[in-house]
Amino acid sequence: MAEVPNDAPEHCPGSTSEKAGTSAACEGCPNQSVCASGAPKAPDPAIEGIRLKMASVKHKILVLSGKGGVGKSTFSANLAHALASDGTKEVAVLDVDICGPSIPKIMGLEGEQVHQSGSGWSPVYVEDNLAVMSVGFLLGSPDDAVIWRGPKKNGMIKQFLRDVDWGELDYLIVDTPPGTSDEHLSVVQYLSGAGIDGAVIITTPQEVSLQDVRKEIRFCQKVKLPIIGVVENMSGFVCPKCKNTSQIFPPTTGGAQRMCEDLSLPLLGQVPLDPRIGRNCDQGKSFLNEVPESPASMTYRTIIQSIKNYCSSNFAADANAD
Structure with missing residues (x-):
């Protein structure tokens, strides 16, 4: 549940109030539009249904980024492929980027349709x-625009979490849009009873990206969402011939490494640029499977092992607590 920001007006009604974003005290508040956006304000009865539905999902991981175009969906797809490479694990990706669903393309599922069964929607x-489940499977064409306000987005996310026949899962990866708005608040609130292992935050080295990522980190702290760690994408370019590294996007303020040191957060890894990542995404193929010897693939594997270790420790801690 989202908390009231520290800079809220003195008579703020609170983010869970029916008057959130609409009372006189809300005028001029920088958070007014978020509170009034249509995200659920009172405890939603669907939360309990979602908690029961998600009881069969061991680990829930959110992939976040404050800035668009930093490789968040690419990371989500590679994480899913890597986890599923262990044939004993059941993995799913939930794409809640309602207005820009790119997961179907990246996962090679463009043009697929969702089917209804007696136990709910069947994922692809x-x-x-x-x-995989995405609003992209519900569109007539990949070029169709989703022009929805907050309440309809929230209803779609609720339906994905409550009505999809996920079955028994070891990992559910939730790919989110950039920012800290409706979709993020909805996912965190709806999964509040089910438990979220944590968030992986994606950035690039430039300060213009890090500025937005700091806001994302602040969001996680506000809603008490654990941060598994930070991944820096596009961290230099390794020449495939001479093996020298060039900084295409120079980290003028120290990049993710400096930011993580300042904020006491784990830096999971720095993934170098590799043109084959984009090519495999366009072709709907797993980059890790297609180019396993790439320096980027090696870094990905180290990052993903850290995430698996975190989830295992988290699961063991919860089991001991019970």
Whole structure:
């Protein structure tokens, strides 16, 4: 549940109030539009239904980025492919980027349709143990625009979490849009009873990206969402011939490494640029499977192992607490 910001007006009604964003005290508040956006304000009865539905999902990981175009969906797809490479694990990706669903294209599922069954919507499968759900599967064409206000977005996210037949899952990866708005608030609130392992935050080295990522980190702190760590994408370019590294996007303020040191956050890894990442995304293929020897693939594997270790420790801690 989102908390009232520290800079809220003295008589702020609170983000869970029916008057949130609409009372006289809200005038001039920088958070007014977020509070009035249509995200659920009172405890939604669907939260309990979602908690029961998600009881069969061991680990829930959110992939966040304050800035668009930093490789968040690409990371979500590679994370899913890597986790599913262990044939004993059941993995799913939930794409809640309602207005810009790119996961179907990246996962090679463009043009697929969702089917209804007696137990709910059936996700689309990449492999026997890798499922995907996205609003992109509900559109008539990949070029169709989704022009929805907050309440309709929130209703769609609720339906994805409550009505999709996810089955028994080891990992559910939630790919989110850039920013800290409706979709993020809805996912955190709806999963509040089900438990979220944490968030992986994606950035690039430039300060213009890090500025927005700091806002994303602040969002996580406000809603008490654990941060698994930060991944820096496009961190230099390794020449495939001479193996020298060039900084295409120079980290003028120290990049993610400096930011993580300042904020006491884990830096999971720095993924170098590789043109083959984009090519495999366009072709709907797994970059890790297609180019396993790439320096970027090696870094990805280290990052993903850290995430698996975090989830295992988190699961063990919860089991001991019970």
